[in-house]
Amino acid sequence: MLTLHHLEYSQSFRILWLLEALGADYAFNSYDRNADDNLAPDEYKALSPLGTAPVVTDGDLVLCESNAIIDYILDSYPDSALRPAAGHKDRARHLFWFHASPGSLMSLQGIAMVLGLLEMRSPWPISSLLKAVFGQVRTIFLNPRSSALIDLMEKDLGKQPFFGGDNLTAADITLVYPMYAALDKGQFEGRTNILAWFARIEALDSFKSARAKDDRERIIFKF
Numbered sequence: 001m002l003t004l005h006h007l008e009y010s011q012s013f014r015i016l017w018l019l020e021a022l023g024a025d026y027a028f029n030s031y032d033r034n035a036d037d038n039l040a041p042d043e044y045k046a047l048s049p050l051g052t053a054p055v056v057t058d059g060d061l062v063l064c065e066s067n068a069i070i071d072y073i074l075d076s077y078p079d080s081a082l083r084p085a086a087g088h089k090d091r092a093r094h095l096f097w098f099h100a101s102p103g104s105l106m107s108l109q110g111i112a113m114v115l116g117l118l119e120m121r122s123p124w125p126i127s128s129l130l131k132a133v134f135g136q137v138r139t140i141f142l143n144p145r146s147s148a149l150i151d152l153m154e155k156d157l158g159k160q161p162f163f164g165g166d167n168l169t170a171a172d173i174t175l176v177y178p179m180y181a182a183l184d185k186g187q188f189e190g191r192t193n194i195l196a197w198f199a200r201i202e203a204l205d206s207f208k209s210a211r212a213k214d215d216r217e218r219i220i221f222k223f
Contacts, residue, residue, distance in 0.1 A: 020210045
């Protein structure tokens with residue numbers, strides 16, 4: 001029996017949604033973050049060599065990393081439309097956005113998060129100096145790349161309704177966490193195709209059932 005070890009307000013929501021979309025039979029263990037530091041509790045960290053979410057267990061197997069888990073689960077559902085097969089018209093589009101989630105969007109968000117934390121938690125006058133330096137990093141590196149990626153999202157979602165093409169795929173599922181993080185920061189204002197994607201996935205029964213099982217007011221962690 002596959003077990004999803006679900007940490008609240010974390011990327012493990014992706015795996016919860018995937019399992020609901022597949023109609024899979026699975027066990028579900030939910031964990032709260034520590035109240036003092038907002039990190040995963042010790043019993044969760046003990047499951048994974050990285051101590052991060054998501055993590056699944058399947059017999060003696062312990063697996064972490066979202067896309068690795070998604071591929072592992074979908075191997076048991078070879079006919080699922082959530083992973084277009086080789087030769088499918090949407091295969092390349094699905095693959096691009098499936099890997100753009102950790103490779104581009106979350107990488108940029110991770111850098112931005114670290115810069116922001118350093119600015120907030122450094123004493124003055126170091127914080128003032130860091131803001132000036134990091135401002136240049138945002139102007140030269142982060143902002144142009146983020147804008148280009150969002151432009152491409154808006155363009156592609158104007159052609160087909162999902163990141164994976166005409167139908168929901170694992171590309172949409174792995175993008176859900178960083179997409180809500182970007183939405184929370186107001187990065188999609190005026191992006192009608194992207195905003196329509198949010199409305200589209202929120203109307204899906206699988207998304208609704210995953211949100212109900214998660215039973216939290218929001219998907220993402222709020223710093």
